[in-house]
Amino acid sequence: MSHGRDIGEAIVRPRLSIPGRLGLLLLALFGLLPVYWLTATAFMKKEAVFALDRPLFPVDPTLDNFIGFFQNDLLLQNLKNSFIVSTGTAVLAVLVGAFMAYSLSKFRYSGRNAIMFMFLIGQLIPGALLLISLFLMLSSVNLLYTYTALIISFTTFTLPLTVFLLKGIIDGLPDDILEAAKVDGLSRIATMFKIVFPLIVPGLITAAMFAFMRGWSDLLFALTLAGPDKQTLPAGLTQAFIRDGTADWPALMAASLITSLPLAIIFILLQRYFVSGLASGAVKG
Amino acid sequence: MQQAILDRPATRETTEPRSGRRTTLGAKDRTFGFMIALPAVLLFLVIAIYPLVSSIGTSLYDQSLLRPERTFVGFDNYTAIFGEFVARLGTTLTFATLATIFPVLLGVALAVLLNARIRGRNILRGTLMLPWLLPGVVVSFLWAWIFNDSYGVLNHLLTMVGLPEVSMLGNPTGAMAAVVIAKTWHSFPWIMVVALSVLQTLPSEQLEAATIDGATRSQRFRYISLPHIVGPVALVATLEFIYNFGNFDTIFVMTGGGPGDSTTTLAVSLYQLAFGSYELGKASAMGVLWLILLAIISSAYLLLNRRLEKR
Numbered sequence: 001m002s003h004g005r006d007i008g009e010a011i012v013r014p015r016l017s018i019p020g021r022l023g024l025l026l027l028a029l030f031g032l033l034p035v036y037w038l039t040a041t042a043f044m045k046k047e048a049v050f051a052l053d054r055p056l057f058p059v060d061p062t063l064d065n066f067i068g069f070f071q072n073d074l075l076l077q078n079l080k081n082s083f084i085v086s087t088g089t090a091v092l093a094v095l096v097g098a099f100m101a102y103s104l105s106k107f108r109y110s111g112r113n114a115i116m117f118m119f120l121i122g123q124l125i126p127g128a129l130l131l132i133s134l135f136l137m138l139s140s141v142n143l144l145y146t147y148t149a150l151i152i153s154f155t156t157f158t159l160p161l162t163v164f165l166l167k168g169i170i171d172g173l174p175d176d177i178l179e180a181a182k183v184d185g186l187s188r189i190a191t192m193f194k195i196v197f198p199l200i201v202p203g204l205i206t207a208a209m210f211a212f213m214r215g216w217s218d219l220l221f222a223l224t225l226a227g228p229d230k231q232t233l234p235a236g237l238t239q240a241f242i243r244d245g246t247a248d249w250p251a252l253m254a255a256s257l258i259t260s261l262p263l264a265i266i267f268i269l270l271q272r273y274f275v276s277g278l279a280s281g282a283v284k285g
Numbered sequence: 286m287q288q289a290i291l292d293r294p295a296t297r298e299t300t301e302p303r304s305g306r307r308t309t310l311g312a313k314d315r316t317f318g319f320m321i322a323l324p325a326v327l328l329f330l331v332i333a334i335y336p337l338v339s340s341i342g343t344s345l346y347d348q349s350l351l352r353p354e355r356t357f358v359g360f361d362n363y364t365a366i367f368g369e370f371v372a373r374l375g376t377t378l379t380f381a382t383l384a385t386i387f388p389v390l391l392g393v394a395l396a397v398l399l400n401a402r403i404r405g406r407n408i409l410r411g412t413l414m415l416p417w418l419l420p421g422v423v424v425s426f427l428w429a430w431i432f433n434d435s436y437g438v439l440n441h442l443l444t445m446v447g448l449p450e451v452s453m454l455g456n457p458t459g460a461m462a463a464v465v466i467a468k469t470w471h472s473f474p475w476i477m478v479v480a481l482s483v484l485q486t487l488p489s490e491q492l493e494a495a496t497i498d499g500a501t502r503s504q505r506f507r508y509i510s511l512p513h514i515v516g517p518v519a520l521v522a523t524l525e526f527i528y529n530f531g532n533f534d535t536i537f538v539m540t541g542g543g544p545g546d547s548t549t550t551l552a553v554s555l556y557q558l559a560f561g562s563y564e565l566g567k568a569s570a571m572g573v574l575w576l577i578l579l580a581i582i583s584s585a586y587l588l589l590n591r592r593l594e595k596r
Contacts, residue, residue, distance in 0.1 A: 015401060015402050015403075016398065016401045016402070016403050020398055020401065021403075023394065023398060024395070024398040024399070024403070024409075027391060027394060027395050027398070028395075028409060028413065030391075030470070031395075031412075031413045031415075031416060031470070031473070031474070032412060032413070032415070034416070034427055034428070034431060034470060035412075035415050035416065037427070037430075037431060037438055038423075038427045041430065049436060050436055054436070054441065056438070056441075096324045096325045096328060097325065099321040099322065099324060099325065100321070100322050100324070100325035100326075102321060103318045103319070103321045103322035104322065106318070107314060107315060107317070107318020107319070108315065108318070109315040109316075109318050109319045111319070112318075112322075115322060115326055118326075118329065118334070119329065120587070121583060121587075122329060122333050122334075124527050124579065124583045124586065125333060125337070125579070126528075126530070126531025126533075126552060126579070127531070127533070128531055128533055128551070128552040128555050128556060128572070129337065129340070129531070129555075129572045129575060129576060129579070130332075130333060130336040130337065130340075131555070131556070131559065132336075132340060132343060132555075132559050132565050132568055132569055132572065133335070133336030133337070133339045133340045133343065133569075134332065134336045135559075136339075136343070136565070137335070137336060137339070152328065152332060153332055155328065156328050156329055156332035156333055157332075157333070159325055159328065159329060163325065188313075188314070188317045192321070216420065217420035217421060217422075219420075219421060219422050219533065219534040219537070219538070220533045220534065220552075220556070224556075224560060234420055234421070234422040234534070237422060237426070238422055238537075238538055241426065241538065242541070249430050249433075249436070252426055252430070253426070253427070253430065256419075256422075256423040256426050256427065259420055259422075259423055260418070260419050260420065260423050263418050263419070263420065264415075264418060267414065267418050271411060271414075
């Protein structure tokens with residue numbers, strides 16, 4: 001690294017002043033202390049958090065709260081539902097979304113711009129606005145309180161994101177590849193499945209994971225369209241929380257950690273993409 | 286929410302066809318292109334667009350989940366809920382505005398600070414993403430626990446340093462502050478990541494030239510860095526505002542809209558009307574009024590989007 005580069009680096013990335021460091025520390029504490037408290041509480045005994053001299057760290061740590069979660073049939077059913085619904089959403093969203101993205105990226109037809117506009121607007125519609133009609137419609141076709149109801153709803157609301165993500169990636173594929181496939185006599189469907197999709201596997205996985213997270217985190221639809229047997233963890237925990245009040249905070253925090261764990265794993269797998277590639281490519285800079 | 290970051294590509298969809306494509310794609314290709322778009326379009330029409338349109342119909346009926354039949358009442362539902370709508374709109378605007386301003390300030394501040402040379406900044410940036418990652422309900426449970434009047438850690442800490450306890454969820458102002466803080470905590474990482482990535486695209490030559498010309502550090506920030514990030518940040522702020530406007534989980538879990546109706550936003554109110562009182566017609570009327578507002582706000586977003594696109 002040359003001397004001149006060092007000076008440039010010092011200007012672009014100046015050292016932090018003392019007030020700057022202090023500010024960063026305070027903001028970081030605001031960001032991270034609640035995460036600590038979530039984790040710490042999950043390992044505390046129920047009596048400990050209600051005691052007068054309640055500690056700020058798990059003095060006598062216990063796994064009971066986690067064990068309790070896995071002994072609770074209702075929560076286990078919720079967990080299973082969460083996996084089924086989120087996986088279903090991921091698969092359907094990627095399949096339908098990849099078709100759509102390929103279409104928007106490499107084909108021109110009338111109505112194409114209208115479709116893109118519809119999806120751009122679609123991502124701004126809040127779920128609450130669709131709730132009643134969706135409820136009535138699903139009920140009239142006997143799909144209320146089924147996995148299908150949740151999966152198709154989540155898929156729809158993940159589609160704009162899935163489509164625009166994949167379209168961005170397919171846009172980067174040179175047209176020569178498609179033309180070569182055509183010259184080789186490959187059908188249009190074969191070109192899509194044998195040439196295009198294999199080339200964008202990382203994008204497909206990323207889109208699938210985002211769709212999974214969407215299905216995993218939702219509350220509103222899970223609460224209204226799923227019914228007691230099919231509802232996912234956020235809805236199950238919320239109903240238990242409202243019903244039982246604040247009876248057992250450590251158990252709730254442990255359940256919260258378990259609910260967050262799959263998302264943390266996905267984040268670790270995708271972190272590079274999240275932090276650097278995505279944000280910088282996503283915003284016009 | 287996590288879709289937010291990825292929504293960004295939506296703003297860049299105007300990529301023009303590369304040269305040579307039009308000459309090789311025939312009518313059959315166009316048909317094929319349209320056919321593979323159909324599943325997504327149909328799903329979207331049935332699950333998103335049709336419900337929006339059909340809610341306009343429902344809003345004209347006296348319809349309840351408790352009765353199978355419905356009766357046409359014209360605009361009665363609208364007159365019945367209008368006062369309620371205006372009140373809830375005020376609460377929604379308060380929440381959406383505050384829950385947008387604070388994450389933006391916090392996120393931009395963190396981005397600027399993390400853009401400096403500092404040890405462990407990658408680790409810090411990574412771990413500060415954690416709040417954004419958690420499902421909304423988990424964020425709500427966590428902050429409800431922190432703010433718990435009797436056993437919450439906030440009051441515990443306040444007592445330890447000799448300060449008076451605060452009642453957050455028990456009074457109207459405190460409850461609004463509590464949900465805003467929770468939402469701020471959930472959203473700031475997204476703004477931080479966007480602002481940071483935009484800051485990193487700033488050409489270093491500009492900053493170096495300004496330094497040679499004698500610009501101080503604060504001048505460089507004021508006249509070079511800040512104008513550079515203001516557009517993208519305004520865009521994410523608008524999106525954040527739109528999402529906050531429709532927020533359900535933070536408020537519903539933490540306060541249920543209370544105490545009283547001090548934190549009852551449009552989303553919570555609509556849910557309560559529909560699934561608490563089973564008044565589908567009135568709830569739909571509220572939704573339609575909301576939809577009209579949303580159209581106005583969305584136009585602002587699209588306009589901003591287009592302007593940035595042209596830049």
